[in-house]
Amino acid sequence: MALLSIDQVSVAYDKVEAVRGVSLAIEPGQIVTVIGPNGAGKTTLLGAAIGLLPWRGRMSFDGIDLRRLDVEARIERGFCLVPETRELFGDLSVSDNLLLGGYSRRRDSAGLKQSLADVYKRFPRLDERRNQKASTLSGGERQMLALGRALMAKPRLLMLDEPSLGLAPIIVREVFKIIASLRELGVSILLVEQNARAALETADFGYVLETGEIVHSGAAADLMHDPRVTASYLGGH
């Protein structure tokens, strides 16, 4: 059974439909990417899936109808989002941001301690800056903090919105390496990216979203060589 199943979902802002009849599925342990140009509705789709935007259609996580879960209940069940805007707690220290990332597991203090140690091991930069306010971090560090904060919730499915946006190429490579390594933790990932090449290299399966609709889908390796995809998103190579 798919971990996340999205079936004929539409999302509208007032009367404008930003997402129309989108269907996709993520199996446990999979990395799935949704690529597409700016304004295609990628962020909107994630916002609806996490419960921040109203939507029509059918969505379920781990077999539970998502209509019955609010945002906080999704997080408690290990369905998490790292939004494009990161949404860090700027006034709070790095360590407080991480600690709050584990808010949904606050009664498991031993587990949280372990997760915090794991996050610091994965992101040594965060360890160095643990007492600094989140608002003083660089763009790359913020992205790492956002990822680390989400990992503290012990996610089973992590949705990442443009994790490489605004980052220097060397840091982009590092971020994608980290994403690929999350698979070893058993975390499934829904990756939304404009950087189509890096996304397809990391993912198992891909969808192409254009003006609110899925226009192509397939195994990531096949999409990489699909002329319709290479022409539009991979610079024609």
Place this chain on the structure above:
Amino acid sequence: MNGEIAAILAMDGIASGAIYVLIGLGLVLIFAVTRVIFVPFGDIAAFTALSLASLETGGRPGTVGLVAVLAVLATAVEAVALVRNRAFHRLPRALLFYLVLPLIPAAAVWFAAGTTFSMPVRIVLSLALVLPIAPLLDRIVFRPIADASVLLLLTVAVALHFALSGLGLMFFGPEGVRTKPLTDAVFDVAGLIVNGQMLLILAASIVFCGLLFLYFEFTIQGKALRATAVNRVGARLVGIRPTSTGTIAYLLASLLAGISGVLIAPVTTIFYDSGFLLGLKAFVGAIIGAMVSYPVTALGAVMVGLLESFTSFWLSAYKEVLVFSLLIPVLLWRSLAFAGTEEEEAEE
């Protein structure tokens, strides 16, 4: 004016400032977490004083009726919302939180009417009676419009204040009260007479500021409150329910207001509508702290107390005028000195 009078006025000012500190911190706390400028907040302090006075004479405080009405209303609102969402399994919990828990202290006081309790029991009972009022009002009035603009929330809060002082008149009557002093101790410090009540006010204010600081710095719930204040979407994305942190903020703030009510009752005559002015003066302090900074709010509140004390000596007729005129230079200074910071914050 000589040095001795100045010292007495300063002490007096710091003592009333300490009261405003507690109320001001509560106002900032509620605003930061819920974006509501809770105008009826001073009323919570006044109702505590009135309840305490009523318990002193072995009467039934009006708070019992007030809490009962609010608890029934809040339970009805919550039940309708749950039934509409088909979340029937959450009904028992809602009954416990909105009906049973708030009514326990009210029922205790109701059945014990006529008995006179010892002072500590009276204080604890009146605090317990008053604590549910603000969270219940939050459930009835503010939660359905939680996403509205700050201005709309403020307008509703003003209306709520008028409704609440009407209910206050109904439940407490028009008479003013003054409770027995908490202590009769008098100290002689370097030739100055310092009464124990004043020291108690100061000590309570310092202790509760300290506790609040520890709560925010060292507990996950306290950090969750700060996180909600800093970034509501971010808070939801880590699983913090803004409705829960809102309830905690209202409870904590009510505790601060209740304590200030207990402290002020023996030194000032309190009427059903005395809360408004108390709240307004604390609000001046909170504005000095720009509704975000706890330490600056505390400083501002002490400043308001001092200004009030000295102007009541020199120009007692203009006491309130001068205190509230303080807002004008403060707002001017804030808008000039801090122009641009808001845009920076928005970028985060």
